[in-house]
Amino acid sequence: MEKQIRLREDVTSLTGPERAAVILFALGKDRGAKLMEQLDEDEIRMVSRSMAQLGSITSSVCEHLLRDFTDYFVNSASVVGTYDSTERMLSQFLPEERVMEIMGDIRGAAGRSMWEKLSTVNEQILASYLQSEHPQTAAVILSKIRSAHAARVVAALPSEFRADVMRRMIEMDYVQKDVLKDIEETLHSEFMVNYARMLGNDSHMRIADILNQVDRARLPEIMGEIEQEVPDSADAIKALMFTFDDLLKLDGRSIQVIVQAVEIDTLILALKGLKDEAREIVFQNMSERARAIVKGELELMGAIRASDVDEAQSRVLRLAKELEARGEIILNQQGKSSPRRMIA
Incomplete structure (x- = not known):
């Protein structure tokens, strides 16, 4: 025997979740769905349960609830913004990681x-x-x-x-x-x-992070000062830094992503400062056509300033960091057991 659907005629008998369920039904599928997207998972479960068990609501009850609903916004004449409501709004059109990044900036270090x-x-x-x-x-x-x-x-x-x-x-x-x-x-x-x-x-990691952002033309001078003042810490800091040599130790896919993203002129300048064996690692991860173009340009290129090579390699490193932040590559430094030579 089919279960009898109960008739709900008294608005005072409805709980909060049941009233929300009535309003969502009254708004219709499209508008109700958009409003429901603003709820968190617990609220969605609670309202959904009420929707399933609601029964039949009279037109007078629907009208009463909708009037209360609109009167609330008309009379309040205000909008309350919170971290949670902002985060839910951003989640409607941004990827989760981008939302976390923006909210982290808004909250600050203490509020993350x-x-x-x-x-x-x-x-x-x-x-x-x-x-x-x-x-x-x-x-x-x-x-x-x-x-x-x-x-x-x-x-x-x-x-x-x-x-x-x-x-x-x-x-x-x-x-x-x-x-x-x-x-x-x-x-x-x-x-x-x-x-x-x-x-x-342990301040070594913080210093390494700072030096990774320093102009490469100034890096040898600064590292020399560190080696002179605190020689025991210099090797530890070098081991923690991410250098151009480290890029060449990445997996093939990551190198391919970087090569495809970097401007060709920048890549040629960056490769000018490498030995043939190091260049070959990059060439192996390029298309045949791109490899031929880059090799040809390198053969025709005359003497260039070391500072131009440093700047080009710095741009490639900054690009690699950006690609990692976007989740496109992993700058994995596992297995670094000894300091690596920094290309200067």
Whole structure:
């Protein structure tokens, strides 16, 4: 026997989620869907459940609720903007990673979410921490951080643990808010506090990041001063820096992406400062036509200033960093056990 649909005639008997369900139905499929997109997952589940169990609503109840709904906005004459509402709005037309980046800039360092902060943690350190956690917890954490950074962390995990985590990420469904909150609190108390303390005691990484942005023409002079003042730290800083030599140690696909993105004149100048063996690594990742053009230009090119080569290589390095930020390549420095020569 078919279940009887109950008739709802008294507006006061409706709960908040039920009233929202009535309004969404009354707005129609297209408008209701757009409004529903602004809700978070918990709210969507709550309203959806009410929609399914709503029953039949009389026209007078619908009219009453819609009048209340419009009166609320007319009388309030204001809009409340929050970090959450801004983030939901941006999510309607921007990729998740771009939203995280913008919201991180707006909030500032102190206001960044735990997942934004984790996306800046050294991949080796984060991978080491995740190995001490349950694979399901590791799967949740990796699913929340930026995908480009998650890729680097996953690559640093042991194969057996990595396979288990990846399987759980594939099978993962909705994660409840209270579970995420517990994980965030644990990450803050057990990991981020110690990580911040470690960074505070080790300035080598910060100096390396600064020097990566320095004009390459000035780099030998600055490194010389560091070697003279703090020789023990100089080698550690060099090992942490990302140099043009490091680009040549990337996988073939990453080199191809960089070569395709860089301007041909810049690439030719950058290659002018390399030995034949190093150039060959780049040539192997170029199309036959592009390789012939670049080789021909290099043969015809006369003597050039070292500063022009430095500037060209700096532009390529900056482009590589931009490509990594967009998630198109991974500047993986795993396995750097000794300082590498910096091309100056």
